[in-house]
Every structure is written in C-alpha cells, then in structure tokens.
Amino acid sequence: MNRLQAPDLLRGLRRHWLAVLLVAALGAAAGTAMSLAVPDRYRAEAQVELLHDTRLDVFQDEPADTYETVDEANRRMESAARAALADDVARRTADQVGISPRAVRQDVEVEPLAGTNVLVFSAEGENPASAARLAQAAAQSFIAVSRETGTEQLLDAALEYDTQANSVLAEAGATAPDEADDVAVQLYSRAYELRMRAAVYEGAGKLIRAADPGGAIAPPGPLRGAGLGLAAGILAGVAVALLLSTRRRPEPAADEPPPARAVPDPA
Secondary structure (H helix, E strand, O other): OOOOOHHHHHHHHOHHHHHHHHHHHHHHHHHHHHHHHHOOEEEEEEEEEEEOOHHHHHOOOOOOOOOHHHHHHHHHHHHHHHOOOHHHHHHHHHHHHHHOHHHHHHHEEEEEOOOEEEEEEEEEEOOHHHHHHHHHHHHHHHHHHHHHHHHHHHHHHHHHHHHHHHHHHHOOOOOHHHHHHHHHHHHHHHHHHHHHHHHHOOOOOOEEEOOHHOOEEEOOOHHHHHHHHHHHHHHHHHHHHHHOOOOOOOOOOOOOOOOOOOOOOOO
C-alpha cells in the first residue's frame, strides 16, 4: 500500500465529512452531559503568614540567627502545611461551618506559597459563599488553635519556673539565703515574663488575605464542556476519516491467474 500524500488526505476528509461531523457532534454532546452531571464546585482561598516556626517558638525572644537553604525552607513550610489541618483545627472548623471534620479534610487543602512564609488555605463549596466561608473558617481556626496551644505552653512554663523558685528557697533554708534569693528572683522574673507574653500572644500566624466570595474560581460550565467536547470530537472525527481513507480493497495475489472471460456461444 502506497503512502498517502496530502492531497489524498484532503480528498479523504471531503469524502468522509459526514463522519467528521457526526463524531464532532457526539463529542460536543458528551462534553455538555459530563459538565451537567458533575456538580458545580467553587474554590476560594485565604492566606496566613506564619509569625514563627521551629527557629522561633513561643519561648524565644528573637529568631535564631541560622542559615536556611531553600530546600530546608521548603521542607519546613511543607511540614507546617501538613500540621495546619490538625485534629483540633478540623474540629473547630467543622463546628463553625456545620459540617463534619472528615468533610473539612476532604474540601480543604493547605499548601505553602512558594518562596514565602505564607500558607494558602483552599476550600471547595457548592457556591462562592460556602467556599469562601470554609476557607476563612479553616484559616481562622488554625490561628485560634495555635494561639491557645502557645498560650498554654507559656503558662505551663511559667508555673514550672515558679515551682523551681519555691524549691530553691525551700532547699536553701538558712544556709545561703542571699544566694537562694537571687536565684529565686531570676526564676520568678522569668515566670512573670512568660505570663505577660501569654497575655498578648496572638498565635503562630496572622491572616493577611481573607477569603473573598467574589474571587472564588468558578467551575467549567456546560458551554465550556461543549467546547472541549467539540474540539475532542473534531480530532476524533478527522482520525476516523483518515482511517477510512487509507482502506484499500484487497488485490489478487500475483500467482493467481486472472478470472476467465466468458466466451460467447457461436450458435
């Protein structure tokens, strides 16, 4: 079979234009049906900037002056994104929007924004308002849970310093009261500082971009589905037309004699 040239392919498309049209119409109909069958899901986002991380926890006054590579920063933010949807955060978010924690984990994703200390809370919903409400609730729940956890850590540490100070005074007795007083004062001062920090601690991050229903990403509608299906149908129709154009009738084998011609009867 000889290779088809461009003119042959064009003639094949003209000859089988009806097949191309039929397959394209089927593709458009299938795309429309699929877009209508899939429920609309809108997506909204809220952004939270982390105020401290593993290098600056609630007990540190200043961040550690350490070098961090790009890979280390990416791993740190990925770990923070995974921890941002902890059980406490999922439960609090579920209580705010009236769904189950399992549904929260299904509809909410947390990803780091590349090259920054920002976590992006993305949520899906049946309409722009529900998607934005879920994303906002997840971001605020993360901040609230981190605030409560950090405040509890600070108060527990302050209580521990108070206990140590009391023990120092009790063990010293009358042997070295001045030295014991100095140590106890330092411990009591540290406890006081931690309590003051707990009173103003606002959490591990701050909301820098609230979820906006107007900015929710709309799902592809029936028109877009029909367009995508039409494009796929045209390509499939052209392939079918070209396949039909390359078909050839089987030729007789070279070693077979041609069929005998009928000889008319002289009578």
